[in-house]
Amino acid sequence: MPEKKIDSAHYYNIAQLRVESWNTLKSESTKLHSTPRGSEDEKAHKKNLRQLLKDLEGVECFFAFPGLSCIDSLREMLERQEHTALSHKIAEITKNLVSDRYRSNPDFLEDEDPGTDLSDKGEYTEVAKKNYFEVMFVEDISQAEENKLRHDLKEMRLSNEQFAYGIVVQRSFEDALIALQFNFNIQAVVIRYAPPYHSKKITPAIKPFIQNILKLNYGSKSPTELGPILGTMVKKFRPELDTYYVTDTALSNLKDSTLKTFRRIFYRTEDLQELHLTVIRGISERYETPFFSALKDYSKKPTGIFHAMPISRGNSVFKSRWINDFGNFYGRNMFLAETSSTTGGLDSLLQPTGSLKKAQQKASEAYGSRNTYFVTNGTSTANKIVVQALVKPGDVILIDRDCHKSHHYGLVLAGAYPVYLDSYPIEEYSMYGAVPLEQIKEKLLQLKKAGRLNLVKMLLLTNCTFDGLVYNVEKVMQEILAIKPDMIFLWDEAWFAFAGFTYNYKQRTGMFVAQKLCDKYQSESYRKEYNAHIKGLKKNEIPSLPNPDEVRIRVYSTQSTHKTLSSFRQGSMIHIWDEDFRKKSENTFMEAYMTHTSTSPNYQMLASLDVGRRQVQFEGYELVEKSVELAMVLRAKVNDHPKLKKYFDVLTISDFIPEQYRKSGIKEYYNSKEGWNRMETAWEQDEFVLDPTKITLHIGRTGVDGDTFKNRYLMDKFNIQINKTSRNTVLFMTNIGTTRGSVTYLTNALLKIADELDQEFKTLSQKEGNNRKDRIKSLTEDFPPLPDFSYFHHSFQAVPGVPGGNIREAFFLAYNEENYEYMPLLECLPAMEENRILVASSFIIPYPPGFPVLVPGQVVSKEIIRFLTALDVSEIHGYRADLGLRIFKDNVLNRQKTVSSMGSMGNNAKKKITNLKN
Amino acid sequence: MGGTTQKKKKDKQEEQPVKDFISWFEIPAINFQQAVDFYNRIFNIDMETQFDGNYAMAFFPAEKGIGGAIVTGPNSIPGIIGPLLYLNAGKDLNRILNRVEAAGGRIVMTKTLINPESGHFAIFIDSEGNKLALHSKD
Structure with a gap:
């Protein structure tokens, strides 16, 4: 295959091609039906139909419904000139195919005469038995x-x-x-x-x-x-x-x-x-x-309850005159299934031996892990469990700074020293990308040089990110293991639970790669490759392949099942693929699990995790493929529609990922000219790829900022809920629950908003018009800088000049109110001009996106102040607008300074000191 | 008995205050070579090293008076809390202090006057994260 040539196609996938083909067939057959016999038109339609049927054969041979025999019988009908019957039959098959109704009636599939009207059998109104x-x-x-x-x-x-x-x-x-x-x-x-x-x-x-x-x-x-x-x-x-x-x-x-x-x-x-x-x-x-x-x-x-929980079996609810509406809303089963019994x-859940143990084993098989644990308090808790299980105070973790806040709190609890990694900024859209591998390696080598490599325990990265950036998991693990063969990886896959069920995505998940690399490193062929690699190294060149005799595969993934698959809210899982789990971390893992897991876990949530597992094993592939397809449809729709194009852009791969990280050369998933680019090569090779189901819409040209657009336009007017905004973007996601209808509804809403904006612009006065123009200019041309992690104040650094800081010490110093003071945001820059060093005493976390711009012990930079001043979200955790930034007092920063007791003793002492001179 | 008197005398002798309160000091290190390089560089010395099982040691070349060593090994953990050791920095401690940062350490307090009779001190963190003081007369 020639380099940089991206394969593309007119349809996104086979399902689109298939539906489109049947619809063309339908319209041709309807035309044929209404064309006079013997006319030139009839000939042309017949010719078209023959070709269409032939083309369809190449697709239908892979499906049981309607089956090749059905295509044959259609062809026979065409040749027998039964034009009316033909068009009816094609219409019927198309209807069944598009609606998936054939699957509700299995008997139909094997009928002698497929394609007959099914509706009179009356079985479709209810779910198939x-x-x-x-x-x-x-x-x-x-x-x-x-x-x-x-x-x-x-x-x-x-x-x-x-x-x-x-x-x-x-x-x-x-x-x-x-x-x-x-x-x-x-x-x-x-x-x-x-x-x-x-x-x-x-x-x-x-x-x-x-x-x-x-x-x-x-x-x-x-x-x-x-x-x-x-x-x-x-x-x-x-x-x-x-x-x-x-x-x-x-x-x-x-x-x-x-x-x-x-x-x-x-x-x-x-x-x-x-x-x-x-x-x-x-x-x-x-x-x-x-x-x-x-x-x-x-x-x-039937049970008698002499246990806790009056709500179980609905006893305290249905008999109540005051809260029985609550019972009626949820229904009886919900309460019958509520119990604190573990027998x-x-x-x-804390020591499973029966049904939960089995359910977790089945989940482990389904998700390709060696061990899987259910977590009933969301991935925030899952993250804290894994970090606590694997690191101890003083250990070092490499972690992306813009990861979810639960990790940062986890570090405080565990007392580990974070080495913060910076994602590359995408300033135009006020968001971050992901951490380039080169930077991770550089930090690791710095630590190695300082003799602290053995203290490094874990690399923690978010995959995929909120905005849909996906790492090349295999490349990252391989090259990091080459430097530190016993590195533990924690992949925060909170947004990526669905990824394990279709191949392109799966290649970039922790569990799949763990298995793959383990097999690879044990093989003879790898040993040969490694030996050749080492031989071929130049002097001082760092190997990029791990030593097969030293490497250990230790991978953990935390997933919010509830975010992208079927489960009640807070339903999460920890998947483990750790060669040394039994030997090294099972005990500490169980301690950490006990630390954070409720002794009253919610049974409905556990049941939903169990059922969600069944679903992905039967239809995960189908549902995920379909949700990707819908995302693609939405991307294409906004891209192609002239009215939508006027105000909105769907940001695409090249907007998110700088060229040097796209070896495949892919720039976008779709463009109007060439149709769909195939994503296979990019997903296999590129350092970063973009998850197409996370659709970021740039709305700068509307003159409305992201937060306002989300609340005033999407929510208030159309009841459309979205999760994340930036200054000039809003993020839509498709998931396995997204329907064609909801995509249409969203497109419609966007069209109406575009109409409204058109109208609004027309009625603006000169001055208002200018204001609007200024706002658009600000949203599309002025970009507030995105701050990197500055550095830990010297007094919190583990070793001078080497990355890694004592976040826990800083965190707990702020427990004494004498240690900090508040400084209004506006006074910060002038104070810094006068050479005052400002050091945060708390986490400052704007929400969204929900990661800290400041952590305890971090030195405040000018960029951070400017970023906070320009921020357009209303929720900033850890910051009180009325008081200002909570910073450490100087005496805290100077706490290592001391007076000398020398010279304070009586005269005798002075003599001693005089002696000391020599 | 005469012996008893002698013993009492000896005990009394032992109870005399000792001349120096320090016999030996040890500076813990994680990265042995890095620590040795650090002290070699700031004091402009060449420390003798010794490796013994799990431990590595390097000795400050004190010809007379009190000496000490860098020690790497189990339970040898650097830190900024605990006792504070004042290292003798000769005539003017700045000569040594000025080399601290280039050698991979950090200055916590620059040269500070104690009083004219006692001289000056300064505080630094070494390459391993130990907090130490320097002392000099001038």
Whole structure:
């Protein structure tokens, strides 16, 4: 592939292409239906339809609904000139496809005549009783054999089963992977015997969407090897799926890796019945929610309560004349499931042995960790637990300064010395980017030079950031481990829990990379690579590969499940992939977990974490892909609409990420000319990428600042809630709950706002108009500087001139009110002119964005004062506008100074001192 | 018995105030070589080092009078609290103090007069984070 050439396509993904194709087909068939027979137009429409059907075949072959046989029957109808029936049938299929209704009626899929109207069966109004999914068979079989397989499996289905499935047959390695990527319904894969490698069905239309697959190169492998390789590929791209292998290779000849890859291996002689039962068993295991089920069972039991919690079973609520509306609002089940019991099927979060233990183990599998812990007080608490578990007073942590405030408080609690890392500033939009790897390495080398490398315990980074910047996790870990092979990584993935469920994103998550690097460093090929690397180093050059004999993979991720996946608020998880967990940190981790975890954790929240896990294992891939798609749709919409373009810009990759961090050369996800750029290469290589689901809208040209726009325009007028603003931007996010409707509503609201602004501008008087122009100029051209972390006051530095400061000492010095004073913001700069050193005695945290511009012990810089003066948010934690900045008194800063007792003693002493002279 | 008298005499002798209250001092360090470089540089000396198991030591070359050492090893922890050691900085302590920052330390108090008879002192933090004082007559 030529450098810097970005692949692009007219559609964002296959789903868009597919829906668009069916809609074109529909409109062509309607036109055909109303065209006079024998006319030139009829000929043209028919020709178009034939081509469209042919093109569709290249897409539909990967889906069970409506299936290739349906395309065949459409073609037959076309040739038989049944134009009316044809257009009806196409309209019906399109309707079912777009609305996903076919999935609510599994029987329909295997009907002889798919595409018939389903609505009279009346099953769609309620949620499907059966859970429908598809099983993919990978085998090079004939159509007749496929039909027989379909028929035989159908025979085995029992009418009362909870799950129902259809089958998709793919005849090659490549086809199987394509189907896996396109078809969200596939939950299990059966690889039979030896599939050939190459696909015969790849059409130019689908090529842009299958980059990750076309990059693979196993074409030269023998067919017998391909089965197991395909198994590992399925595991790589979609680890949540069950994979089965049907082979005739004798057990003794199967490699260990093959045995491990598949959930079960079958032999030719074993019958389909066994396969069917195993598939269903696999699905029901994934479906199982140990804690949620236990809680449901518990709530059904009659119990007498002589325990705490009058609210449990609704006793104090429903009988009350004064608060029964509260009960009615939430419903009875909520209260039946409220209990402080840890027995009777329930479990204790602090020492789980039953249903919670199982639920956490299942979560660990789903999220690819070695250990997973549920946290019921949000990721703020999760962060404090991990920091306390791994560092002790005096240890050093490298940490990005603009990370969430819970980390900074965690450092105070743990007594660790932070070395603050600065993210690069994006001044134009008053926000920060992320920390360049070079800077992290530089700080680490400084510490190494000062002999403090062994005190460094952890690198803590936010991935992704609030604004959607994502690190190259693999590159960061690899190059840091090369300098310090036992570094512990804490990735704050509060905004990134969803990332584990689609491949592009997953490559940049802590857990995935931990596993990947661990496998890599244990391999023989890596050892060779490392030896060659060391040999090739110039004098004094620092290795960028870690020593395989010393490296330890120790990775922790904290995730707010509730932010991006299904869980009640505060539902979070800690995922751990730590080779030394048992040996080194399990005990301290449990102590830290006990320190911060409530002894009355909320059961509804725990149940929601359990159920949220089930959801991502079945439809995480689908939902995440769809939320990315919706984000892309919104980006395109604002970009293309002339009226929206007038006032708003969707900020894109090049606005956020300086060129030197974009090796792939990608500048934007979408532009009107070329359509969608493929993101695969960028997400694999670039130092930073932008998460497309975080959509930052630049609103400078409206003349309205971010905070006002959020409150007065979006919230008051349209009830649209958003989370973050900066001086001239607002941030929208799409998540797995975002619907097409909500995206349309937002676009509409933006259009109305644009209209309103148009109107408003017209009615302004000359003077008002000038004011408005000034405001727009200020928002689009004047940028207040973004301050870096200045430095810790000398008296708080661990070692002179070496990064790292005693934040805890500073924090607790402020517990004595004699130690600090207030200085109004306006007096700060003049005081600094007179050479006074101002040192913060508290955290100063503007909200949003919610990270400190000052921490205890930090020297106030002029840039920080200017930033605080220009800040447009109303909430600044730790700062009282009526009093001013809380700074340390000079005698505190000089606390290490002292008087000498020398010379204060009586005459005898003076003699002694005279002696000392020599 | 005569022996008893002798012993009493000896005890009395031992109870005489000692001449110097310091026998030896130790400055803890984390980064041994860095600490040795620091003191070598500010005092313009060349310390002799010794390595013994978990410990590393470097000795201040005191030919007579009270000497001391830099010590790195378990339980040898630098700090700014605890006893304050006044190092003899010769005639004018600025000669040594002026080298502190370049050597990787930090000056907490510049040269300060105690009184004309007692001389001057200054406080600094060494490369390891220890707080120490310097003393000189002039």
